[in-house]
Each structure stands twice: as structure tokens, then as C-alpha cells.
Amino acid sequence: MAAVIAEQSEGHTIRTVIDALRARLGDRISTGRAIREQHGSTLTWLPNQPPDAVAFPQATREIVDIVNLCAAHAVPIIPFGAGTSLEGHLNAPHGGLSLDLSRMNKILAVHHEDLDCVVEAGVTRGKLNEHLRDTGLFFPVDPGADATLGGMAATRASGTNAVRYGTMGDVVLNLTAVMADGSVVRTARRARKSSAGYDLTRLLIGSEGTLGIITELTLRLYGIPETVLSAVCTFDTIQGACDATIAAIQLGLGLARVELLDAVQIKACNAHSKLDLRPAPTLFVEFHGTPASAREQVDTFAGIVSENGGGDYQWAEHAEDRNALWAARHDAYWAARTYRPGAEAIATDVCVPISRLAECVIETQADIAELGMVAPIVGHIGDGNFHVLPLVDMDNEQEVKAAHGFLDRLVARALAMDGTCTGEHGVGTGKKKYMEAEHGPGVEVMRAIKKTLDPHNIFNPGKVV
């Protein structure tokens, strides 16, 4: 790559690359408008910016060839998993190639004794758990969408049960990645831990395709708990719900999930799922354990709830009853999205220390009220992480402007509480503007790493830093 000088992805350059890739990939490269647009915008409110072409590699070695070719012509590459990210990670502001990894969907190994598995990056978490169904094992990270595991690693995804099982930053043992110079790096061995050198695994997790293209992952698995109990309870105040959660965590109660829905979100769920829940801050909780220990947890939590002003405590054991109890939570996202017909949902998230969570949510609700906005809130409350879903008429300029102001204040509020501008959605293009405020001189360190590992800026340019 020595002699390559960064050039614009101009018409003739990209055509050269597409022609060469067609010779290599046959019909596994497409320039059709529909497919490009499908790859240029995802579950995000940011405008569509389609790539010039979409390639469907089937093996790491093909990706090496693609990277070498694109590097030689300074054509951007944007890795694409299931297209479920929310901050414009997949937009192609500089054109280039969308690298759709969905055909790299083989589960390569399951090691029962080691509680791990090796998968290609295009395997979705749903497919993995289906494959594991009869083994007594499962993969815990659950961001809601049926994302690919490569995409989940690239965005450091987490979700409802991170409070117990951690985020993608905790469950990936190693990654295989194609770097910008075409080298293939396996970031670590399959041992559970290592002190041998810099943690390249964690460097790539959350790098959003800007440092390397993840092609394989070794993931930790967990035994399916013998007993799962679900509980639901309501509170008069957000503070009460947060205090109950803090008390449970301090006691080491081992909550597997603890989700907060605010009153607006409950109303949205009532409307969407024909429910009749009291429109009040509501906790949805899950306990994992042996029959005795799970029962002990659910009883202890009942006491904590009532000490913190909660009520209507219900719990269930059998899958059907649990699903009924959690129905509102399961449908929360789509209930929120459709709560204001004709409006677009601007999905965002922040994360703060749990001691500041109630304050952060309450101030955010006040901001929403002042704007007269409709914006349900759902929190992974055990992590201090919450989502706000402003429902905005995108044709109404004033509403859009007000929503942008709201997002800026939400992030400023989280940062002032020693929180982060995103707990699990990632930076993409949507949150890039907050990186200086959050990281200060750390951004320069990130830029230096980006520059040295991708000197021609071909990997997902314009994202993160």
C-alpha cells in the first residue's frame, strides 16, 4: 500500500473497483438502487446515504482481496450486518462499498466444556440461540433486534440482561478481523483470560468498522438457568423504582434483567397491545437460578419493592405466564414507535451512574413536558442506561429543531452527571459531535489510533472520530 495516495472515490475509480469485484464475486456484488438504499440507512432517523455498490463476501479471504482492492483505489468500505443500528453507522457519506456479511453465517464450533462458541460475523444472535437450543447453553446479550454478532461486537451492543451477563465487551473471547493493510488478525486465543499484550479484542469492539472488519468471533456461552422467574411492579415515582433497583443490586440479588418503563411508555403499551396497566413507572424484573435461589430472590425483591413505595407486585414462573406478565416490555419498542401516528421515532440513549439515574430521567421528562413532546422512556435501569424515543413530525421544521435541541440537552445532562452520550447505541454519525465533550484529549488518542491502523481512511470513514 506504500504508494497509494488518498483520492476521492470518484466515478471512474469506483467503477474500476466494481468491475474488478464483479470478476471476483460474480453476482455477489450489486449496484441496484433498491439494494443500495436498503444498505444506506437503517433503523435511524438520519437521511439515507447509499453506497455505490453492495458486496456479499462468503469468506475472510474474499474480504482480504476486497480490502486490498479498495485500499489501492481509496474506496471506502462500510461493513453491514443486519442493518439494525441506530446512529447512522451504515450511511455512506463518501460513497464506496457496503460489505454485507449476512452470508458469512456459519456456526463454526460449539465447545460445551469451555462454554464458548466460534461463529462467523454474519450469524445473528437469534440463529445462534436456536442452534444452541438443545445444548442447555445460551448466548445472553440481547439488544432487542436480531442483530448479527459481528455488528453487535462492532457497536459494543448490550441490552436487557447486561446487568447480569455484561455487554459485548464482556462476552467476546477473541475476534478475527481483516485490517486495512489486508492482514488477518486473530486478536486473542480461546483461553478465558490473558495478560499477553495489548487488548486488541476490546479495541475492535465498539470501533464500528473504522479499525478493522470483524469476520469471526469466539463468544462466551452460559448455562440456561434451571429456573427463570419474572416479576412486575409499579411505583408512584421514578425515584422509588430506581431506589428499589439500587437496593437489590447492593444486596447482590443477581437481577438478570431490570427494566423501567415510564408512564408514557406504559400508555403506549396499553394502546398498542390492548392492555390495561396503570400508567405509572413500572419495573419488569427477571431472576435466574435454581428453584430455591430464584424463589428466594423474588421474595427478597418483593420486600425491597414495598420498602421503596412500590406495589402491585406480581410474579410468574411458567413461560406462558412470564410472557403475559412481560408483554408490555416485549412490545415496548414498537408500541412507542406507533404511539403517535405519522411521526418518526428518534431512538436515542444515554447512560449515567445509577445514583444519578432518577434525577436524569426526571429532568428529561420535565424537558419533554416543556416542549410538549411525546417521548416514551425505557431504561435498562440496572446499568443506569435509558432510551428516549421522541416521536417527531419530520415535516414540521420547528418540531425537528426542538428535537435536536432536546437531544443536545439530554447528552449534556448525562455528561454533567459523569455519564456517557451513548450506553449501547454507539456513535456512528449521530453522536460524533459529542465525542469532544465526552472524551476531551482522549479523542486525539482515538484519532491517532485510527490514523495509524487505517492510514488511507477507507474503513467506514466519517464515523466515530
Place this chain on the structure above:
Amino acid sequence: MAAVIAEQSEGHTIRTVIDALRARLGDRISTGRAIREQHGSTLTWLPNQPPDAVAFPQATREIVDIVNLCAAHAVPIIPFGAGTSLEGHLNAPHGGLSLDLSRMNKILAVHHEDLDCVVEAGVTRGKLNEHLRDTGLFFPVDPGADATLGGMAATRASGTNAVRYGTMGDVVLNLTAVMADGSVVRTARRARKSSAGYDLTRLLIGSEGTLGIITELTLRLYGIPETVLSAVCTFDTIQGACDATIAAIQLGLGLARVELLDAVQIKACNAHSKLDLRPAPTLFVEFHGTPASAREQVDTFAGIVSENGGGDYQWAEHAEDRNALWAARHDAYWAARTYRPGAEAIATDVCVPISRLAECVIETQADIAELGMVAPIVGHIGDGNFHVLPLVDMDNEQEVKAAHGFLDRLVARALAMDGTCTGEHGVGTGKKKYMEAEHGPGVEVMRAIKKTLDPHNIFNPGKVV
């Protein structure tokens, strides 16, 4: 730093730096021979390589000044915590300044509701836990030695209860570090999770002082378990002990510690601590939970042990009884070190997937037997991590050579099983030669990062990569 050209740390250069530092630090810089030698070699069998001087900074801003001065004169800086590392991390092969952080020992904050604390890098884990004693919280990572928390982060330390609470890579929420250009980076916020940019926290953890100087840390804390139960049992074979452990982990039993001592180590313990234990592979296990759940765990494990050929199952609840039961484990390190009078202990460790652990230990024991060497083995068996402590007469050239061959074969064996050359000791100078074999092209990525973040190679030069 633009105009600085890397120069040798020559006599006049280092004198200039020492004079300037004396003006800045007063008597908090020392060039005395004893103190330099104390800082040039630690609990390691590698020869002493003392620095030119030892500085004792008291604040991050002083370290900024020191870094700027050393950078301007290309003088190496070697951060020093408690001096308990094992692979020559602290040797000064190019001379320079040892930066002893032991006076940065303030506990800056304990956030009870968030289960975290903020400490200066020179605080030891012992001091932190003493400080926390009346809070109901504790910091779990326990590498044996009373290391500083900065040093533990720098070497990605872990220890006996990593199987439950993770390693330093799992419990650090953020770090403050002085970078080679004098900038002060706080790697993340205090939120439990974040997807905002590259994971600089994890990049610095395990970087052994080669990328930045850690000056402060925010650490996760845990509630002290209501009940702690300890158990001990013996097996006729290493395989049986490993199989029992695997079965317990698969069942999600939540072992807090699970330690394997081999027959030789038990003999050493008997000799050192005047015990009368059966010289056989022995497991030392600890369970944390509520009274009911801990009791349930200890009973379940009893069944697993007997199914896997184990016996002599004993358990205890009260602290005094637990200490008596675990006495051999507590004294294992010093028992091993003194088992062969006059010999030096070469402490080393590797880590493999747990399914390969028995095979790896058995082959290693066979190698030891063939060499006629004395080398007790202690394993953090739940992680697949084990220590071997060859006891070598360092005046006997043949023995030393044989030991080196043994270490090379041990690492090769671990790598062949998809393991790592070090689970928790780190690379330092001792294991640098294995990095290519373990990481392949990943080493080039590490070198590129080192070069861009420390272009004049002043931070702990000659270590890791």
C-alpha cells in the same frame, strides 16, 4: 515535542533530567544505589537492571511535568507500583527514571449506590479493602500479593476469584493516564457501560506502562456476600478435579474461587505449614451467597465431586474454620518457594481453555518428571490458568538451561491448545519472545499503536512489543 529527536539516555542527558527533577521534586527523587536496585528487579528471577533514578510523584500534574521533561530528553520512564510483578516489567534495560507511585495513595471517593470507588494508582488492594471494611462492600480482584491498583491494571492482573468477579479488565470503569505527549486522558465516564468510541480503558489495561502512565482508577465494587462457605476435597487424578470443576461451571454453580494444588504442591504445603494432607490433587473451593443459596451450592458441589471420583469433602462456614481448611492454599506460594532450600523460584503461568487444562497440566507434570525438576503447580482452575514454580539452583548452568527449555515447551504446549503464554503475570521482558507465536500479525498492530502513542519510546521501553 515536535523537535525532539530520540537520543540515547546518555550520562549527561540523564543528569540534566535528574537535576531538573530535583528542583521540581526536592527530596522526592533519589539516585541512591540501594533504592535504585530495589526498583530494578522485583519478585522475578530475571537479573536486576536498576534505573538511573527513582522519583516519587504526589500528583498527576507532577507526572505531566516529569513526562514532558523526560520526553524532551528521551529519557525512559518506568512506572513502579508495589514491585510485585514477575516478568521483569520493572527492569530498566535502557536506564532512565523509575516512577514510584506509592505516594499517590489516596482513596478519592467511594460511591455506595453506584458500587464504585475512585482511587489514586498507588493505593494497594489491601488498603482499599481495609478502607471499605465497614461499608459492606469489597474490591474482589486478588492476585495474592498486595499490589497497587495501578500496577494491577497495568498488568491486567486477576487471581483466585476471577472465575466469579473477573480480571482487572472487567472491574475498571475508567482510568486517568498521562500520555507520552503530556496530555491527561480520562478514558471513560463513571457510567457502567458506554458505546462512545474506542475502548481506551481496556487498551491501557495490560499495556504494562508502555502506552501511558495510569494515575487514577474508577473501580467496580461488590457487596460482601452474606455467607461465605469454603470446601476442600481431593482427587486421585488431575482429570477428576478438572472434570468436577467443568461440571460445576456448566451448572452455573457460581464458584467464587476454585483452586487446584497438585501433589507436589501439597507436599510443599505439608512441609511448610506442618500439615498432614494427603499428597494428591486437591481442590480448594469457595461459595458466596445467601445462607440458603451458599448451602445449596456446597451440597450440589459435594455431589459433583463424588461423581467425578473425588473424596474427603470437607466444608466450613465460620471464618476461623474456613481459614484452617484453606491454610495450605493461603501459604502455597511461600511453601513452594522454600520447598527446595537454596533454589530460586521461577514463577510462570499459562492459561488454556478449561477443556484442555487437565491434559496441559498432566503433560507439564510429565515434562517436570523427565527433567527430575521440583516444580509445584497451583491452578486458578476455573479460568484454565495455572502457575508452575520450577525451583532452580541458579548457580547450576545445566539446571538453568533445562528450566529455560521447560518454559519454552510449557508455552508451546499452551499455545498449541489455543491458550496463552500468560494468563495473569503479563509479558514484561520475560515473555516478549513468545508474542509473535501467540499473536502473529497482531504484534504488528500492537507495535503500530505503541509507535503512534509513544513515538520516542520513552514509556517502559523494551517491554511487551
